[in-house]
Amino acid sequence: MRPRHRLDPYWMLAPTFGVLVLFFYYPLGRAFLHSLYEWDLLTPPRYVGLENYRVLFTSGALLAVFSTTLAVSVTAVLGSMALGLGLALAVNRPGAFAGFVRTSVFSAYVVSWVSVALLWLWMLDADAGVVSALLRAAGFGRARVLADPSTAPYALAFVIVWKIAGYSMVLFLAGLQSLPPSVLEAAALDGAGKLARFRHVVWPLLAPTTAFVGTTSLILTFQAFDVVRIMTQGGPVRSTTVFVYSIYEQMFMWLRVGRASAEVVVFFAVLLALTALQLWAYRRREAV
Amino acid sequence: MVSRFAPAPRLSRRALLAAPLGLTACPSPTRPVADEVPLWFTYGGKNREVLESLVGRYNESHGRVRVRAVFQGDYFEGLAKLRIALAARAAPALSHVVGEVIPYLTEAGVLEPLDGYPSLRGLDIVPELGQSGTWTGGAERPPVALPFNRSTPIAYLNGALFSRAGLSAPTTWDELRATAQRLTETKASRVVRYGFGCPIDWWFWVALVAQAGGELVESGGRVSLGGDAGVRALELWQTMTRRDRSMKPPPGRDYNAWEQTNQDFLAGRVAMIWTSTAFLKYLEENAAFPVVAAPLPGQVRKAVPTGGTHWILLKDAPARAKRAAAEFLAFMYAERQAIEWATRTGYIPVTTSAIRALEQRGHYDQHPNDRVTIDQLEVAMPWPWSPRLFRIQREIVQPLLERAVLGNESARSVLERARALAAREG
Amino acid sequence: MSRAKSALGPLPLTALLGLAAFLWLFPYAWMVLTSFKTLPEIVAAPTAPLPASVSTEAYRAVWRSMPLGRYFWNTTVMALAIAALQLVLALPAGYALAKLRFRGRTTAFVLLIATLLVPAQVRFVPVFTLLADLGLTNTLAALVLPFGVSALGTFLVRQALLTLPDSILEAARMDGAGELRIVYGLLPPLLVPTLVALFLFSFVYHWNDYFWPLVMTTDDAVRTLPLGIALLREQGTGVRWHIVMAGNVLLSVPALVLFVVAQKHLLRAVAASTS
Numbered sequence: 001m002r003p004r005h006r007l008d009p010y011w012m013l014a015p016t017f018g019v020l021v022l023f024f025y026y027p028l029g030r031a032f033l034h035s036l037y038e039w040d041l042l043t044p045p046r047y048v049g050l051e052n053y054r055v056l057f058t059s060g061a062l063l064a065v066f067s068t069t070l071a072v073s074v075t076a077v078l079g080s081m082a083l084g085l086g087l088a089l090a091v092n093r094p095g096a097f098a099g100f101v102r103t104s105v106f107s108a109y110v111v112s113w114v115s116v117a118l119l120w121l122w123m124l125d126a127d128a129g130v131v132s133a134l135l136r137a138a139g140f141g142r143a144r145v146l147a148d149p150s151t152a153p154y155a156l157a158f159v160i161v162w163k164i165a166g167y168s169m170v171l172f173l174a175g176l177q178s179l180p181p182s183v184l185e186a187a188a189l190d191g192a193g194k195l196a197r198f199r200h201v202v203w204p205l206l207a208p209t210t211a212f213v214g215t216t217s218l219i220l221t222f223q224a225f226d227v228v229r230i231m232t233q234g235g236p237v238r239s240t241t242v243f244v245y246s247i248y249e250q251m252f253m254w255l256r257v258g259r260a261s262a263e264v265v266v267f268f269a270v271l272l273a274l275t276a277l278q279l280w281a282y283r284r285r286e287a288v
Numbered sequence: 289m290v291s292r293f294a295p296a297p298r299l300s301r302r303a304l305l306a307a308p309l310g311l312t313a314c315p316s317p318t319r320p321v322a323d324e325v326p327l328w329f330t331y332g333g334k335n336r337e338v339l340e341s342l343v344g345r346y347n348e349s350h351g352r353v354r355v356r357a358v359f360q361g362d363y364f365e366g367l368a369k370l371r372i373a374l375a376a377r378a379a380p381a382l383s384h385v386v387g388e389v390i391p392y393l394t395e396a397g398v399l400e401p402l403d404g405y406p407s408l409r410g411l412d413i414v415p416e417l418g419q420s421g422t423w424t425g426g427a428e429r430p431p432v433a434l435p436f437n438r439s440t441p442i443a444y445l446n447g448a449l450f451s452r453a454g455l456s457a458p459t460t461w462d463e464l465r466a467t468a469q470r471l472t473e474t475k476a477s478r479v480v481r482y483g484f485g486c487p488i489d490w491w492f493w494v495a496l497v498a499q500a501g502g503e504l505v506e507s508g509g510r511v512s513l514g515g516d517a518g519v520r521a522l523e524l525w526q527t528m529t530r531r532d533r534s535m536k537p538p539p540g541r542d543y544n545a546w547e548q549t550n551q552d553f554l555a556g557r558v559a560m561i562w563t564s565t566a567f568l569k570y571l572e573e574n575a576a577f578p579v580v581a582a583p584l585p586g587q588v589r590k591a592v593p594t595g596g597t598h599w600i601l602l603k604d605a606p607a608r609a610k611r612a613a614a615e616f617l618a619f620m621y622a623e624r625q626a627i628e629w630a631t632r633t634g635y636i637p638v639t640t641s642a643i644r645a646l647e648q649r650g651h652y653d654q655h656p657n658d659r660v661t662i663d664q665l666e667v668a669m670p671w672p673w674s675p676r677l678f679r680i681q682r683e684i685v686q687p688l689l690e691r692a693v694l695g696n697e698s699a700r701s702v703l704e705r706a707r708a709l710a711a712r713e714g
Numbered sequence: 715m716s717r718a719k720s721a722l723g724p725l726p727l728t729a730l731l732g733l734a735a736f737l738w739l740f741p742y743a744w745m746v747l748t749s750f751k752t753l754p755e756i757v758a759a760p761t762a763p764l765p766a767s768v769s770t771e772a773y774r775a776v777w778r779s780m781p782l783g784r785y786f787w788n789t790t791v792m793a794l795a796i797a798a799l800q801l802v803l804a805l806p807a808g809y810a811l812a813k814l815r816f817r818g819r820t821t822a823f824v825l826l827i828a829t830l831l832v833p834a835q836v837r838f839v840p841v842f843t844l845l846a847d848l849g850l851t852n853t854l855a856a857l858v859l860p861f862g863v864s865a866l867g868t869f870l871v872r873q874a875l876l877t878l879p880d881s882i883l884e885a886a887r888m889d890g891a892g893e894l895r896i897v898y899g900l901l902p903p904l905l906v907p908t909l910v911a912l913f914l915f916s917f918v919y920h921w922n923d924y925f926w927p928l929v930m931t932t933d934d935a936v937r938t939l940p941l942g943i944a945l946l947r948e949q950g951t952g953v954r955w956h957i958v959m960a961g962n963v964l965l966s967v968p969a970l971v972l973f974v975v976a977q978k979h980l981l982r983a984v985a986a987s988t989s
Binding site: 003005019087 | 840
């Protein structure tokens, strides 16, 4: 439709873009600028050019943060997707019980990350936690999951999965329920067993949903700051210092605005790359 | 004058636009106050209760001044918020910070010199705890910090276990190792009780370095991190955790590790711990066994660093708030409050008159553990006045200490790396 | 599901579902049970299933240690303001992007969606210094304005409007309605499901937000509940789990209540974002 007055669309978009420019694009630009300086907010900034980036890349700090983030995120995404899909398949039936299970699982998604983090901090507590007691009873020795650098990232991933599996489940459920019943019936009539039906009919048809769940879950986990802050503060021995936590730590704890901004820029680049990747994969599939 | 990155004056037009939104969140005081003193504090638990009760007492007796105490988390989170607030020109008038960061804040020009406040002159501060004793050359600099909750590391022994085993407090490193091994109990190759526990923290490492005869910062300003003494200090921990297996390293970072140490001690899982004198009351009250305080052992010499925080006034605050804050501080240093603070929390009394009064009352006869903390002050060592030390401590040394004890690397290589990073620091 | 099956299905499946429900409900139950214990019980037998007697000591301690009412109020007002502001802005923007032809429409759309890539941790430092320069830290504005736009919300409004026949709008125009009247008068009733879902989703999300208030506020007067409860953990002398769990119960209950009441809409909001 044509606008009534030529400038109508622009004033309609003005408030939205006012906010976006002020609180998204301007900060992004400032982050780029800040990354070229060394600044602690209390004393005048000092220009250092690309020094922050050089330190980031050569000191191994970036690599450590990147690999930790990947370890946590990939585990959490795969875990929550598998669990979500399984749960969706299981609750995709009528009845109060299925509905009850669905509600229970999804409820974790609704409460705050703080709630979930505090809850599991208590449950996983090395000495007083229920889960640790169970692990010890099952013969796992010390069961200090959050205190051991080799298990802490996976403990975190577990907590993240617990919270977001419900999200995956709901999305997969929507995907399953939008599958054309005729296709499923045809496959059943063809004599295909349950498993074969799933592999050859359902799974391919779910591909767009799967892709969507995968990317959004990944983005969700990349932003999981609260759990880290509350449960491990990036430790022990920095084994759970993920990207967003590192940025916060640099900025807030150590007041290195330049360093933090350089990490911000790198992080943003990574997100961009991921999105581009997803778009490319999507296009390729569309073309096929 | 602190310069800003974007040298813009307050954009008043925008501020006007945003003002209505700002007003909706303005705290509405229940009665008009002449002078409000925002105080940001970072004590938790019991200490917080005591501080709040003292603040309440002050507010009640001084209608004109109202101290508004806001809890900001633990030391490090609170410090981060303080620095952020300073940058945003929204800092409170009064707060308290760990000693290590005061040189940095002073050089940054954000601390208000205290000699201009008559109410703060002539306080009989215990020298080792005041500015003159806390930093080398502290007496020559303008006063910017007043001690408040000061502490030193100290050893706490499980009295029941020690007397049953017929052991007494170790006075040397070798005795420490032997005692810890004697008190470590294993059952079916699992340790059910450790002899020794200590948070893997810069503070205790510094104590060990000094005991081994080292200096953190050389007289020229180079951060040597104790040299060989630093290595030996770290090796002691490594030996005790990995080889002797008599020392329990607690999990977590910053104050989680400290809490864990306390809990381990109280639950009888560790027979002897090193932690702050600040926890004396807490441990005495919650232990099911007699708690015996003992000074830390020595090697080349005995030495302990001081810890805890100092009051600071922030320069940027309005003059009235600062003056009122100074009056509140004078109240806190009055004998009655100084005694109450010390006895209720376990922090060392900061005025000599408070100590004398407690002696006269026979307090130390009834509480021999408190006496130990006072006596250990004789071997308290000052910190170097190094603005960079704080960063080096938090960003370089502390993480590496954890890694060295929990991992497999040698102490020497860890500290070499730390020294290299510290040299790059500035 | 064309074949009529028993609603519960075969036994292994029921067991599996039961396990799932247990896995997600037990932690809450444990949290509640813990909150009714006392400190000696926690220290002595932390994994004992039931408290010796129901003690409200933990809740009283939480109440004493922070201005709960104030935090709750701050959080609710902030979340309401954000959700409302987002809707107010999403309507005209979504309408313009869906229904009006103008130069730069695609660019505007791309720029809008691109912001989904910029998480809070990326933008908080410069936003903080900006707000500091404006003197707005520790105010409601600092917590609300940066979230005034919901890119997702605007997108969903646009999607919903794309399916709206132009004839309705043209008819309204011919009746003499101005664009403003169309956007805020005509459209909302037609978009009720979308708007309700968005409002709820945004409200819950921002009610639960921890990071932004953490970095933008230092004053108790504007502190939000998630922050306040998280501070319970940072005690100096012993982690008192019963108190932390009591605080956690208080923090979780509002979201759970809202969830139970508005379940359908929330689920729809999540499912609707599959586009």
